Amino acid sequence: MTDVAIIGAGPYGLSAAAYFRHKGISFRIFGRPMDSWLSHMPKGMVLKSDGFASNIYDPEEAFTLERFCSERGIPYSDATPVSLETFAAYGLAFREQMVPELEDKQVVGLDRSSDGFVLRLDDGETAKAKRVVLAIGITHFQYMPDSLAHLPSELMSHSFRHQNLEGFKARSVVVIGGGASALDLAGLLHESGAEVQLVARRASLKFHSMPTGKPRSLWQQIRHPKSGLGPGLRSRFYANAPGLFYYLPESVRLHVVRTSLGPSGGWFIKEKVVGRVPLLLNCTLLHAEAQGDKVRLHLRTGDGAEREILTQHVIAATGYKVNMERLQFVSTEIRSKVKVLGGSPVLSPQFESSVPGLYFIGVASTNSFGPVMRFAFGAGFAASIVTRAIEKARSKDPAFVPAPRVMSATK
Ligand SMILES: Cc1cc2nc3c(=O)[nH]c(=O)nc-3n(C[C@H](O)[C@H](O)[C@H](O)COP(=O)(O)OP(=O)(O)OC[C@H]3O[C@@H](n4cnc5c(N)ncnc54)[C@H](O)[C@@H]3O)c2cc1C
Numbered sequence: 001m002t003d004v005a006i007i008g009a010g011p012y013g014l015s016a017a018a019y020f021r022h023k024g025i026s027f028r029i030f031g032r033p034m035d036s037w038l039s040h041m042p043k044g045m046v047l048k049s050d051g052f053a054s055n056i057y058d059p060e061e062a063f064t065l066e067r068f069c070s071e072r073g074i075p076y077s078d079a080t081p082v083s084l085e086t087f088a089a090y091g092l093a094f095r096e097q098m099v100p101e102l103e104d105k106q107v108v109g110l111d112r113s114s115d116g117f118v119l120r121l122d123d124g125e126t127a128k129a130k131r132v133v134l135a136i137g138i139t140h141f142q143y144m145p146d147s148l149a150h151l152p153s154e155l156m157s158h159s160f161r162h163q164n165l166e167g168f169k170a171r172s173v174v175v176i177g178g179g180a181s182a183l184d185l186a187g188l189l190h191e192s193g194a195e196v197q198l199v200a201r202r203a204s205l206k207f208h209s210m211p212t213g214k215p216r217s218l219w220q221q222i223r224h225p226k227s228g229l230g231p232g233l234r235s236r237f238y239a240n241a242p243g244l245f246y247y248l249p250e251s252v253r254l255h256v257v258r259t260s261l262g263p264s265g266g267w268f269i270k271e272k273v274v275g276r277v278p279l280l281l282n283c284t285l286l287h288a289e290a291q292g293d294k295v296r297l298h299l300r301t302g303d304g305a306e307r308e309i310l311t312q313h314v315i316a317a318t319g320y321k322v323n324m325e326r327l328q329f330v331s332t333e334i335r336s337k338v339k340v341l342g343g344s345p346v347l348s349p350q351f352e353s354s355v356p357g358l359y360f361i362g363v364a365s366t367n368s369f370g371p372v373m374r375f376a377f378g379a380g381f382a383a384s385i386v387t388r389a390i391e392k393a394r395s396k397d398p399a400f401v402p403a404p405r406v407m408s409a410t411k
């Protein structure tokens with residue numbers, strides 16, 4: 001039996017694995033590496049997070065994005081936006097160098113056993129682990145508004161389904177949403193030759209400001225410090241102090257998670273959208289119905305009027321909402337025992353759920369540790385805390401024999 005099984009091979013799962021490896025914690029890690037980035041984000045996308053905030057973590061910081069870029073001759077600076085292609089390639093290289101033991105398999109069942117957990121894998125194997133870290137990211141949590149959910153999949157899809165947009169060339173598409181995903185998709189669909197329109201409830205769209213490249217005054221640096229979640233004192237707190245965020249009153253934490261870092265696009269997408277994509281802002285989607293091979297959308301505009309659009313496809317860029325019940329591969333027994341608040345697991349300061357030995361890192365831990373858990377930037381903190389917790393729990397195990405530390409594969 002292994003000490004820990006990590007389920008998920010995105011930035012959080014890979015970071016946790018690199019930490020465990022370094023500390024000699026025996027583990028297995030399952031998942032398709034960087035799957036969200038390779039298969040569920042649109043080709044041509046550029047990351048909203050700055051280069052320094054787009055790392056996958058190991059305790060020695062031996063394989064940062066900056067290092068990867070310098071090895072491959074890819075331009076890197078704090079002001080250079082990171083392409084999806086670069087970040088996904090970095091993730092795969094990190095896997096190869098820092099987490100060679102990754103098994104590209106899906107976990108199709110997770111149950112408790114008398115001494116830990118049993119995982120069923122998609123190749124029929126059964127694996128046992130004393131503890132499990134769920135690093136499943138956004139995979140199971142696509143949020144779909146009721147007004148669209150009944151439409152057939154050939155007419156309507158969630159943004160999670162789209163990587164290659166070429167199939168939309170010369171087709172009419174409506175993107176619903178006003179956040180970064182919606183703006184990225186609308187701009188990239190337009191570039192791919194689709195007749196795209198964007199419908200959003202927001203009265204205006206927000207974009208990050210383009211870095212000026214000029215040195216910032218001391219006052220600007222104090223008042224709007226740089227952080228992994230963008231400039232500003234609050235962002236700096238959310239980015240750098242998730243361990244303190246945890247101790248804020250629950251109502252404050254939930255309010256911050258709901259309202260901070262609201263929907264906004266990267267500065268680089270503005271020119272692909274504004275003046276190019278027809279924008280129907282201040283519009284609420286009332287209902288939608290299939291009409292032959294098209295969809296008719298009924299909207300209410302800001303002045304109270306009703307408007308209809310007939311389109312060949314609708315993409316719901318409506319984000320993600322954590323909901324334990326969506327984790328169908330997790331046994332009903334475990335799901336019923338994980339304490340939740342509004343669908344999200346309630347976690348200890350060590351990311352452990354109310355089921356002993358079951359940890360959640362990444363977006364599922366946002367209500368506890370704050371908005372940084374929605375971004376790769378939070379992965380180092382999560383990995384280091386879970387590693388410490390597992391080392392401590394392990395040292396209390398009577399059968400425990402300390403394993404030698406493993407040096408980084410790159411050193
Ligand atoms: C369009 C878009 C743009 C984004 N841009 C940024 C950005 O610029 N910067 C940023 O930091 N964040 C960005 N994010 C957020 C991003 O999703 C998270 O930062 C990041 O993915 C978190 O890493 P993760 O490891 O938690 O999750 P993920 O990267 O989602 O990885 C989860 C992994 O779990 C695996 N998995 C799930 N279930 C199972 C199972 N049963 N068995 C085996 N494996 C399983 C998946 O296959 C996947 O490999 C963006 C998100 C979206 C949707």
